[in-house]
Amino acid sequence: MGLIAMGRVTERRRTIRIRDGVVTSRPDTLVAEEPLEIRLNGKPLAITMRTPGDDFALAAGFLVSEGVLHAGSQVRSIVYCAGAKEDGTNTYNVVDVALADGVPVPDITLERNVYTTSSCGLCGKASLDAVRTSAHFPIADTPPVRVEPALLAGLPDRLRAAQRVFDRTGGLHAAALFSPEGELLDIREDVGRHNAVDKLVGRALTDDRLPLSRSILLVSGRASFELAQKAVMAGIPVLAAVSAPSSLAVDLAAETGLTLVGFLRGNNMNVYAGDERIALRTGV
DSSP states (O other): OOOOOOSOSEEEEEEEEEETTEEEEEEEEEEOOEEEEEEETTEEEEEEEEOSSOHHHHHHHHHHHTTSOSSGGGEEEEEEOSOBOTTSOBOOOEEEEEEOTTOOOOOOOTTTOEEEETTTEETTOOOHHHHHHHOSSOGGGSOOOOBOHHHHHHHHHHHHHTOHHHHHHSOOEEEEEEOTTOOEEEEEEESSHHHHHHHHHHHHHHTTOOSOTTOEEEESSOBOHHHHHHHHHTTOOEEEESSOBOHHHHHHHHHHTOEEEEEEETTEEEEEEOGGGBOOOSOO
């Protein structure tokens, strides 16, 4: 099952620039944002606003976070389907995931269908119980991982240096997987940070690398409940963010054993849960 990147990641638009009172006209490079409809066995499941590219991985990762998938063998196919423009060309904005024979299909109802945005991910997500009962890779059962604070402190700069599209647009979030030794394993960019994480997880699913039990997930913004949920569902033991976590993200981390680090800036950071994985050398 190949992963195909369709659509343009960036677009050009004319803009008026004002710099120190001087007005000029020039084209500007913007990050592309388009809707992606995710279907499951032909039935609409969700619509997300995303940056085109790695759409098959995004769909697969989304289904991991929803508890539908946990192994690549559960997927029969992922294809682009109906979504043609008036001139007959395909928009590549509709993806259908067909499950392998014997894989349970969740009950898809109008109430179950979800709409996600590029900023907030899944809105109105159910309680912590939903994640606790559907997680296929309990973090508490993963091999022990110890991370040096100095290693964590260096990851944001490495993430920023690897953001190729951000350099051209300034408008993309990024998510990256690092090993406990600091090796960059994978990085994805998207207008939505939750989409970037789904693309990482989806690639891991199709490459048979789940659970990601020896990985650090670093995100370029805040750590929301949705991102903590995605880490837990992929079996990732450490989630670090350059900005603040939400209270519900901290609650979920504490409930599931996830190590949650926020405000990772320079040599400073806050550890909100799972501090046993951080190699602290002083008492707290």
